[in-house]
Amino acid sequence: MSDTPDAAVEGMVTMQERVVNLINQLNMPLIEVSLVVGRHIAGLSRSLDAHIEASGQAFSERITAPWPIEESSQGDVSATFDLEKVFKIIDEDRMDILSTLIRVTLVEIEATLAEGLLALRPWEALSRAQLSRAQGPGQLFSPLEIPEDW
Numbered sequence: 014m015s016d017t018p019d020a021a022v023e024g025m026v027t028m029q030e031r032v033v034n035l036i037n038q039l040n041m042p043l044i045e046v047s048l049v050v051g052r053h054i055a056g057l058s059r060s061l062d063a064h065i066e067a068s069g070q071a072f073s074e075r076i077t078a079p080w081p082i083e084e085s086s087q088g089d090v091s092a093t094f095d096l097e098k099v100f101k102i103i104d105e106d107r108m109d110i111l112s113t114l115i116r117v118t119l120v121e122i123e124a125t126l127a128e129g130l131l132a133l134r135p136w137e138a139l140s141r142a143q144l145s146r147a148q149g150p151g152q153l154f155s156p157l158e159i160p161e162d163w
Contacts, residue, residue, distance in 0.1 A: 024122030028115075028132045029163070035114050036157055039107050044099060044153040047140040049111045054133050061126040076127050080138040082145060094150050102154065139163075 036046060058077070065072065119129045140157060147153055 042154040046157045050136045082142040
């Protein structure tokens with residue numbers, strides 16, 4: 014994908030369109046999208062860290078670290094969630110479909126590690142912002158809210 018800037022942009026757009034369509038089609042809950050995106054980012058980050066260590070190449074913090082989320086404080090949210098219950102309720106099949114779509118698309122568009130991370134960082138920021146507002150387990154299973162201009 015990184016042969017030309019146009020190819021990189023086109024690949025990112027392809028990835029974005031596919032992920033938006035699938036999440037909307039499957040009505041995917043926030044927690045499931047967050048887990049899938051988190052797993053992919055963790056894997057890509059480990060590979061990029063190994064590359065950085067081997068090559069000494071430097072990358073922008075925009076690629077290597079989660080983006081800050083800007084949320085208005087809603088006061089002290091001290092909700093506790095039973096994580097075991099949450100993990101029993103998630104739909105692994107639906108998560109596998111999203112994970113496969115992301116993996117196949119990254120391969121198809123020939124994304125570099127950095128490009129793959131850049132494609133997923135907006136999703137991470139969106140889901141983290143929505144997770145930060147969750148005040149109960151029910152909100153974790155509400156569909157991910159994708160902005161109109163996404």
